[in-house]
Amino acid sequence: MTAAAPKLRDPSALDAFLAEIDGVPTVLDPVVVRRRSRDFFWYSPVLNAELKDKAADVMVSPRDEAEVIRVAAAAARHRIPITPRGGATGNYGQAVPLAGGILLDMLALDRIAWSKPGIVRVEPGAKMHDIDAALRPTGWELRMHPSTKRTATIGGFVAGGSGGVGSVTYGGLREPGNILAARVVTVEETPRVIELRGDAAQKINRAYGTTGIITMLEMPLAPAWPWVDVILACDTFEAAFAAGKAVARADGVVKKLLTPIDTPIPDYFGPLKPACPAGKAVLLAMIAEPSLEVFRDIVAPFGTITHEEPTDEGAGKVPLYEYAWNHTTLQWLKADRSVTYLQCLFPPDRLEETVFAMRERFAEDLVAHCEFIRFAGSVTCSALPVVRYTTKERLDEMIAVHEANGVLIANPHVVTLEDGSRHKRADADQIGFKAEVDPYGLLNPGKMRTYVPRAG
Amino acid sequence: MTAAAPKLRDPSALDAFLAEIDGVPTVLDPVVVRRRSRDFFWYSPVLNAELKDKAADVMVSPRDEAEVIRVAAAAARHRIPITPRGGATGNYGQAVPLAGGILLDMLALDRIAWSKPGIVRVEPGAKMHDIDAALRPTGWELRMHPSTKRTATIGGFVAGGSGGVGSVTYGGLREPGNILAARVVTVEETPRVIELRGDAAQKINRAYGTTGIITMLEMPLAPAWPWVDVILACDTFEAAFAAGKAVARADGVVKKLLTPIDTPIPDYFGPLKPACPAGKAVLLAMIAEPSLEVFRDIVAPFGTITHEEPTDEGAGKVPLYEYAWNHTTLQWLKADRSVTYLQCLFPPDRLEETVFAMRERFAEDLVAHCEFIRFAGSVTCSALPVVRYTTKERLDEMIAVHEANGVLIANPHVVTLEDGSRHKRADADQIGFKAEVDPYGLLNPGKMRTYVPRAG
Numbered sequence: 001m002t003a004a005a006p007k008l009r010d011p012s013a014l015d016a017f018l019a020e021i022d023g024v025p026t027v028l029d030p031v032v033v034r035r036r037s038r039d040f041f042w043y044s045p046v047l048n049a050e051l052k053d054k055a056a057d058v059m060v061s062p063r064d065e066a067e068v069i070r071v072a073a074a075a076a077r078h079r080i081p082i083t084p085r086g087g088a089t090g091n092y093g094q095a096v097p098l099a100g101g102i103l104l105d106m107l108a109l110d111r112i113a114w115s116k117p118g119i120v121r122v123e124p125g126a127k128m129h130d131i132d133a134a135l136r137p138t139g140w141e142l143r144m145h146p147s148t149k150r151t152a153t154i155g156g157f158v159a160g161g162s163g164g165v166g167s168v169t170y171g172g173l174r175e176p177g178n179i180l181a182a183r184v185v186t187v188e189e190t191p192r193v194i195e196l197r198g199d200a201a202q203k204i205n206r207a208y209g210t211t212g213i214i215t216m217l218e219m220p221l222a223p224a225w226p227w228v229d230v231i232l233a234c235d236t237f238e239a240a241f242a243a244g245k246a247v248a249r250a251d252g253v254v255k256k257l258l259t260p261i262d263t264p265i266p267d268y269f270g271p272l273k274p275a276c277p278a279g280k281a282v283l284l285a286m287i288a289e290p291s292l293e294v295f296r297d298i299v300a301p302f303g304t305i306t307h308e309e310p311t312d313e314g315a316g317k318v319p320l321y322e323y324a325w326n327h328t329t330l331q332w333l334k335a336d337r338s339v340t341y342l343q344c345l346f347p348p349d350r351l352e353e354t355v356f357a358m359r360e361r362f363a364e365d366l367v368a369h370c371e372f373i374r375f376a377g378s379v380t381c382s383a384l385p386v387v388r389y390t391t392k393e394r395l396d397e398m399i400a401v402h403e404a405n406g407v408l409i410a411n412p413h414v415v416t417l418e419d420g421s422r423h424k425r426a427d428a429d430q431i432g433f434k435a436e437v438d439p440y441g442l443l444n445p446g447k448m449r450t451y452v453p454r455a456g
Numbered sequence: 457m458t459a460a461a462p463k464l465r466d467p468s469a470l471d472a473f474l475a476e477i478d479g480v481p482t483v484l485d486p487v488v489v490r491r492r493s494r495d496f497f498w499y500s501p502v503l504n505a506e507l508k509d510k511a512a513d514v515m516v517s518p519r520d521e522a523e524v525i526r527v528a529a530a531a532a533r534h535r536i537p538i539t540p541r542g543g544a545t546g547n548y549g550q551a552v553p554l555a556g557g558i559l560l561d562m563l564a565l566d567r568i569a570w571s572k573p574g575i576v577r578v579e580p581g582a583k584m585h586d587i588d589a590a591l592r593p594t595g596w597e598l599r600m601h602p603s604t605k606r607t608a609t610i611g612g613f614v615a616g617g618s619g620g621v622g623s624v625t626y627g628g629l630r631e632p633g634n635i636l637a638a639r640v641v642t643v644e645e646t647p648r649v650i651e652l653r654g655d656a657a658q659k660i661n662r663a664y665g666t667t668g669i670i671t672m673l674e675m676p677l678a679p680a681w682p683w684v685d686v687i688l689a690c691d692t693f694e695a696a697f698a699a700g701k702a703v704a705r706a707d708g709v710v711k712k713l714l715t716p717i718d719t720p721i722p723d724y725f726g727p728l729k730p731a732c733p734a735g736k737a738v739l740l741a742m743i744a745e746p747s748l749e750v751f752r753d754i755v756a757p758f759g760t761i762t763h764e765e766p767t768d769e770g771a772g773k774v775p776l777y778e779y780a781w782n783h784t785t786l787q788w789l790k791a792d793r794s795v796t797y798l799q800c801l802f803p804p805d806r807l808e809e810t811v812f813a814m815r816e817r818f819a820e821d822l823v824a825h826c827e828f829i830r831f832a833g834s835v836t837c838s839a840l841p842v843v844r845y846t847t848k849e850r851l852d853e854m855i856a857v858h859e860a861n862g863v864l865i866a867n868p869h870v871v872t873l874e875d876g877s878r879h880k881r882a883d884a885d886q887i888g889f890k891a892e893v894d895p896y897g898l899l900n901p902g903k904m905r906t907y908v909p910r911a912g
Contacts, residue, residue, distance in 0.1 A: 118681070118710075118746035139595065143708075170707050177708025177750040198753040220708065220746060223679045225574070249833025251626050252599075252633025252676065254574075290574035290676060294633040297654040349805070377705025377835050 013078040014057055017102075020074040024067045025108075027059040036085065037103055041093040043329060044340055045389050046413040051093045056083065056103035063108045065185065065193070065215040072191040072213060075102055075442055082187060083444045084209035086125060086156025089148035091326055093415045094160035094208045098446035106155055109215065115140070118221050119180060124155020124214045129313065132224070141224040143170045143178060147325035150313070155214045158182070162206055162410070163373060163382070165257050165286065165321045166222065168248060171374040173205050180220055184212030186437040194437065203433040208417055208447045211430055212437040225254055225288035227311035229320035230295070231272070234303035237262040237281040237368055241355065243302035244283050248372040248379045253295055254288035258372040259324040262359070265367055265386060268332045269323055275307035284324050286311060325384065328369050332386055340389045342366075342398065345408040348378035354407050355381060362398060365390070416449040469534040470513055473558075476530040480523045481564075483515040492541065493559055497549040499785060500796055501845050502869040507549045512539065512559035519564045521641065521649070521671040528647040528669060531558055531898055538643060539900045540665035542581060542612025545604035547782055549871045550616035550664045554902035562611055565671060571596070574677050575636060580611020580670045585769065588680070597680040599626045599634060603781035606769070611670045614638070618662055618866070619829060619838070621713050621742065621777045622678065624704060627830040629661050636676055640668030642893040650893065659889040664873055664903045667886055668893040681710055681744035683767040685776035686751070687728070690759035693718040693737040693824055697811065699758035700739050704828040704835045709751055710744035714828040715780040718815070721823055721842055724788040725779055731763035740780050742767060781840065784825050788842055796845045798822075798854065801864040804834035810863050811837060818854060821846070872905040 018026060027033055034055040041047040062068045075082050081101030088095045097103055109123035112134055120140075122131055129150045132141045144166030146152050152161075158179055163172030173179055179201040186192045194212065196203055201218075204211050234240040240260035248258050260283050266276035276282055283303070287295045289310075296305065313319050323331060329341040346354050359368045365388040370381040387398065392413070399409045411419050417430075434443070434451055441453030474482060483489055490511040497503040518524045531538050537557030544551045553559055565579035568590055576596075578587055585606045588597045600622030602608050608617075614635055619628030629635055635657040642648045650668065652659055657674075660667050690696040696716035704714050716739050722732035732738055739759070743751045745766075752761065769775050779787060785797040802810050815824045821844040826837040843854065848869070855865045867875050873886075890899070890907055897909030 116746075118744065175708040176706045176754055177710075177747055180746075180749065198749050250632045251830045251833060252631040254633075288574065290572075290636075291633055293636065293654050298632055374707045377707060379833050 010078075013080060017074045017078045017080050018058070020077070021060065021067075021070050024071060025061040025063070027061070030055070033057070033059050033103060036088070036105065037097055039088040039093060039095045040091045041096060043091050043326070043333065044413045046392050046395070047093050047415065050415065051096050054096050054098055055100065056097040057100045059103040059105050061105040061108050065109070068104075068109070068185050068213055068215055069191045069193070071102070071104065072185050072187045073189060076187050076189050076191070076440060079440055079442065081442050081445045082213070084155070084159070084213055086153030086159070087127065087148065087151040089146065089152045089156065090160040091412050092160070092208075092420045094447070095156070096415070097444070098415065101442075104213065106153065110153075113216065115221070119218060120221055121216060121218045122154055124158070124217055125153050128152050128154055128157060135221065136224050139224055140221040142166070143220055143222040144173070147321050147327035149321070154217055154219065158205060158217055159207060159209050159214060164325050167371070167373040167382070168255055168258050169374065170222070171376070174202065175374075175376070177220060179205055179217070181218035182214055183216035184214055184437060186212060187442050188439060203430055206417070207430050207434075208444050210417065210438065210444045210448045210451070211434045212443070225256075225290075227256055227286045228289050228292055229307065229309050229311050230285040230287055230292075230305060231275045231307035231320070232283040232285065232299050232303040233275070233277050233280040233306045234283065235280065237359070238356070239302045240281040240283040241352070241370065243299045244285075244370070244372050245351075245379070246298050246302075247285065247295060250294075250298060253291045253298070255286060255291070255295075256288075257284060257286035257321055257324055259284040259328070260368075260370050261328060262368040265328060265332060265369060268335055270331070271318060272307070272323060277306070284320055286320060325371060329384055329386055338389060339386050340395075341384050341387055341412065342402070343410040343412050344383040344385065344402060345375065345410070346370075346381045346383065347406045348375065348380035350406060351380055354405055355383070357405060358402060358407060361401060365394070366398065415447060417447050418449055466534075469536060473530045473534045473536050474514070476533070477516065477523075477526050480527060481517040481519070483517070486511070489513070489515050489559060492544070492561065493553055495544040495549060495551045496547045497552060499547050499782070499789065500869045502848050502851065503549050503871065506871065507552050510552050510554055511556065512553040513556045515559040515561050517561040517564050521565070524560075524565070524641050524669055524671055525647045525649070527558070527560065528641050528643045529645060532643050532645050532647070532896060535896055535898065537898050537901045538669070540611070540615070540669055542609030542615070543583065543604065543607045545602065545608045545612065546616040547868050548616070548664075548876045550903070551612070552871070553900070554871065557898075560669065562609065566609075569672065571677070575674060576677055577672060577674045578610055580614070580673055581609050584608050584610055584613060591677065592680050595680055596677040598622070599676055599678040600629070603777050603783035605777070610673055610675065614661060614673055615663060615665045615670060620781050623827070623829040623838070624711055624714050625830065626678070627832070630658065631830075631832070633676060635661055635673070637674035638670055639672035640670055640893060642668060643898050644895060659886055662873070663886050663890075664900050666873065666894065666900045666904045666907070667890045668899070681712075681746075683712055683742045684745050684748055685763065685765050685767050686741040686743055686748075686761060687731045687763035687776070688739040688741065688755050688759040689731070689733050689736040689762045690739065691736065693815070694812070695758045696737040696739040697808070697826065699755045700741075700826070700828050701807075701835070702754050702758075703741065703751060706750075706754060709747045709754070711742060711747070711751075712744075713740060713742035713777055713780055715740040715784070716824075716826050717784060718824040721784060721788060721825060724791055726787070727774060728763070728779060733762070740776055742776060781827060785840055785842055794845060796843050796851075797840050797868065798843055798858070799866040799868050800839040800841065800858060801831065801866070802826075802837045802839065803862045804831065804836035806862060807836055810861055811839070813861060814858060814863060817857060820844075821850070822854065871903060873903050874905055
């Protein structure tokens with residue numbers, strides 16, 4: 001916990017707060033509140049030790065923006081921390097309240113305000129799966145989503161995520177145009193509602209809810225192609241990587257996912273095992289059906305297609321993306337809790353060089369898993385290698401070596417934005433904006449460690 | 457003319473040919489045939505001198521594939537050259553018959569066989585404007601088109617072009633997936649019909665009709681966004697270029713055109729002059745309406761938006777793309793026939809360096825005009841600088857200096873594929889395929905100069 005995290009000053013403050021928000025659904029049962037105060041931080045043994053006992057004092061579930069404003073006002077008056085929570089599918093402890101207080105469950109704000117070709121305006125608690133299901137009859141879908149799409153909310157993704165399935169085409173949430181607008185409620189005695197449009201909306205991106213309570217988002221849409229899940233089995237990781245890169249660079253091929261994975265990770269892919277022959281590296285891909293014929297031509301020199309099925313997100317089905325991004329790590333963790341992962345961003349101009357150098361350097365305790373993405377207009381790789389965990393010191397050494405080689409690490413073993421986000425320190429705009437919307441430092445305290453509240 | 461270009465051996469051959477294709481529409485009037493034997497080669501003073509007197513002996517206008525086959529068979533039997541022609545909007549003399557013979561007018565093969573989400577199958581003589589107009593109610597459009605979209609045919613574009621409006625997103629026709637399939641008729645006594653799918657379809661791309669007579673194309677489609685024409689006026693070309701690059705690299709912004717143009721070219725933009733203040737460089741852009749707000753944010757530091765109108769391709773309207781690509785050159789040529797142009801491809805890893813070095817090196821006789829495109833997965837620039845023409849030697853010098861600096865030149869002052877196409881020599885596949893489909897070397901003879909017919 002950091003100096004910036006306030007404590008409840010007065011034990012009676014919570015009672016007074018609860019009285020003021022009378023009528024807004026709350027949960028005080030400590031077992032439930034503690035369970036909901038968790039996210040998927042336990043992928044990191046380091047965070048697990050640090051966060052496993054953290055919990056809010058109360059979970060509050062507003063049903064509309066008016067109730068959010070009431071909660072924010074009462075919290076400000078009584079100086080009670082507020083940690084907003086969506087689907088709590090993050091891995092950085094984004095949604096874990098470090099200083100107790102209010103866990104602000106946003107799941108009831110789940111309405112689509114409107115959609116038109118190319119844009120949806122939606123409340124933050126809407127599940128991304130539900131948004132896409134609602135939009136699909138119109139021919140549109142969200143541009144990108146995490147592998148946890150079924151349970152992740154759009155607000156949680158924007159506030160706690162960076163990109164995912166779809167970023168191979170559109171880049172991450174950080175790219176201009178990938179968040180069109182956000183409406184936030186400030187945490188003050190008299191909360192204000194601020195509409196952030198265009199670039200300004202980046203102030204709430206991957207800020208873990210520290211820069212205002214999001215009550216509405218305007219997100220750009222992509223054509224809802226008929227996607228096809230494909231697995232290419234390759235003799236070597238180099239071949240799977242080369243196949244992925246060739247498709248990533250083919251601007252004529254419509255794709256949503258390109259994931260080269262080294263052996264033995266696919267051994268942990270349960271139901272997909274028949275398509276993942278032992279000893280083979282794989283490339284997981286989602287390709288638009290009309291581009292499939294060309295995709296097959298491109299990858300033919302690199303391996304054999306062992307699986308080709310329309311992406312099916314129906315109940316009881318497991319779409320291929322649930323083996324990609326951080327679900328890749330999860331598949332292994334299901335069988336073996338001794339592993340963890342890193343989150344890397346490789347330099348586009350030295351992509352192969354750095355990917356293969358790190359793989360060789362840490363052959364003992366790192367297994368390569370890359371995700372082709374676009375970053376600032378270039379094809380490169382994000383990566384979530386599976387790491388055999390020994391000590392925090394060894395993890396830190398691996399991170400240091402990556403960084404010395406120009407590989408950016410979004411350290412998933414820390415809780416602060418400054419270290420966990422791709423920005424090595426909180427962006428000046430985010431800190432400046434936080435001073436404006438959260439003068440008492442009540443929003444998810446402890447996550448933006450360089451922020452000093454301006455008021456007491 | 458080259459050694460590969462056959463002559464009519466027997467003056468009576470033409471009569472015999474005409475008798476065999478009885479019923480297929482033909483034109484023998486030398487005035488009409490000569491006029492139709494031209495394309496826009498006259499942008500080049502060099503080609504103008506070389507080609508202005510070339511003409512076919514007869515124009516033949518088949519109405520379906522069966523008639524194409526009859527023409528091909530009769531031409532093969534009588535060893536008469538065939539030069540296929542679409543809209544004849546090219547600038548390399550693609551459609552000019554160097555050796556007389558048959559001008560094969562494909563305009564009557566203009567039907568859409570079918571379309572489905574993401575794909576259209578269409579005859580080669582269909583005008584690109586008409587294809588888009590027919591598809592728009594379905595929500596789709598062609599991925600890219602030349603600035604001559606209103607009169608260019610899809611077959612002519614595929615056989616004679618390289619890319620255009622839309623290539624900033626999808627790259628050129630050369631990228632895998634940008635031509636899905638082509639059906640060609642061979643020129644033999646008993647013509648065969650060959651379906652080329654996927655990569656194989658590249659055999660007819662920018663081959664000037666030398667590798668078979670295209671009778672059907674399958675082309676990938678893009679969502680038909682509501683496009684907006686935008687002009688950004690900038691104090692310097694550097695600023696217009698930087699604005700274009702920032703948008704080109706923003707994968708979250710949906711765009712179709714990004715064209716930085718140096719002063720004084722916009723002085724020649726007639727009706728657009730009010731949006732092109734004297735002494736200002738401009739960036740021309742086509743942006744999807746839902747991305748417009750973000751586009752404005754990105755370009756704000758670089759200049760002032762002086763024009764913003766929905767793209768209108770209606771009768772009597774002039775869409776902004778008719779000031780881009782080689783229409784840029786045309787706007788100047790309308791007032792001043794003393795200029796010509798080059799066609800450049802800049803290296804993505806030294807983009808600014810080479811663009812600005814060439815601009816400085818030839819400040820006397822070259823005015824910069826770039827087109828942002830994707831090429832093999834990277835953002836780079838194609839360019840069609842306006843050149844003040846003095847001598848062919850000076851042009852050759854400019855080309856040599858560009859090439860010495862790593863700038864690829866698709867020389868628009870030569871008629872051969874090998875020099876005029878981006879490939880410095882005809883691709884082996886194209887030559888190999890030509891041997892298969894055109895054993896007598898009758899298809900557009902003289903254009904593929906490294907081809908030696910295998911039969912006499």
